[in-house]
Amino acid sequence: MKSQFLEAGQIVNTHGIQGEVKIVPWCDSPEFLCGFDTFYIDGAPVKVRAARAHKGNVLARLEGVEDVNAAMRLKSKIVEIDRSGIVLPEGRHFIADLIGLTVIDDDTGASIGVIDEVLTPPAHEVYVVKGEGKTYMIPAVDAFLRGTNVDEGWVRVHLIEGMEG
Incomplete structure (x- = not known):
């Protein structure tokens, strides 16, 4: 909630x-x-x-x-x-709302973990996803984000080699 x-x-x-x-x-x-x-x-x-x-x-x-x-x-x-009265642009979310969302590999449909942290370097945000002994670093850019639904509690991503750390 x-x-x-x-x-x-x-x-x-x-x-x-x-x-x-x-x-x-x-x-x-x-x-x-x-x-x-x-x-x-x-x-x-x-x-x-x-x-x-x-x-x-x-x-x-x-x-x-x-x-x-x-x-x-x-x-x-x-x-x-x-937060009442704040209207975010389409596709933007509060970091606090992203923490804890389930992250789903869009290619396989499998859950890879949850967003544990959102890093905010100058170029773009990076989602730190933790699950089953693995950590992923996923840049929050269109090339890797396939969909986000805060109300339903998920983010769909496209993984590439090198994201798992």
Whole structure:
């Protein structure tokens, strides 16, 4: 079952003396995270008064955080967002929704394991699939992805030599 809230970043430091926090985003871009008017920290909603992208991070002013001491108390906290209202482009999925999906070899119809991790190097995502003592590294590109159905819990892939590690 999909969680209503998604981990979207981590507060790693303060910025200046006015209570801004520096967030390392765990999404496609810092600009995406800047588009939210509410973050959830420790399960509680926190209004975003202002947010801007800065050197690959997000600098945010949060309601109730008025100085550097209040901002410092948030250091290392995970920032979550509410998935309701987010419309992803066709064929895009939240990484959190991919973890645990069954991966099926499209050529044989056999299950080869489940997605254990999604790596995000600059070129494209890579699915780390673990099953029956084997690990596969599958680039998340059209040449290898044959279909994804998060609601039914599966991804179909085309395997080639060298994917099994």
